[in-house]
Amino acid sequence: MTLKVINLYRRLLKHFGKQEWWSTISTENPKFEVIVGAILTQQTAWKNVEMAIKNLKDENLLEAKKLFKLPISRLKVLIKPCGFLKVKTKRLRSFLKFFIENFDAELEKMFEKNLNELRRELLSVHGIGYETCDSILLYAGEKPIFVVDAYTFRLCERYPIINSKNYEEVREFFEKNLPRDVNLFKEFHALIVELGKNYCKTKPLCEKCPLKKGCKHAISIDNLPN
């Protein structure tokens, strides 16, 4: 199974090329920007999030303490383009409060904490669920946690590697069947998103999907004796 998962990664990489969007962020505070983005992008197109981030950046507000001091009404206006104003304002502020109170708004302090404990704590913050939590840990914290999202579940339905709709089960499956490599995890998740955006929009798998053609090939590799 490990071979099949790695083969899937190779195929996606070959088809879509390296994504590496996270290394194109050129801000003074890229990791914090990743965290804010992770919260704002919930159920929202990244284009909308970019507008909101730009609003914050233009006001030099990509810094936790500044952002937390900002009046709620003002924050709502700035993040307006990504929708769910009330909800996301509350969620963003919940994280900021947690980050400031527990780690004095210092990323190094937060990420030096024991990974399992930190993950549990993040998950207990209002508005931070599995995907947001793990995106923060992987892309901002450089931790070897595999991010699962709606596209990953769709992929698993169509490309039978694991039969589960349970977040933790799917995450552990990928982590178990891949080398523990942060950059690999980042790239793999990004590729799954790219696949989803391009090919897995519709319920039935569309004809053009690169997985469809290669599916049999991957399965036959699994059937080979190691």
Place this chain on the structure above:
DNA sequence: ACCCAGGTGGCCC
């Protein structure tokens, strides 16, 4: 005029 987007919490069973 639809439909969808890299989710989450609340409420129900």
Place this chain on the structure above:
DNA sequence: GGGCCACATGGG
């Protein structure tokens, strides 16, 4: 544990 709903804006 899982199913369903509200949450809001911008783009196709």
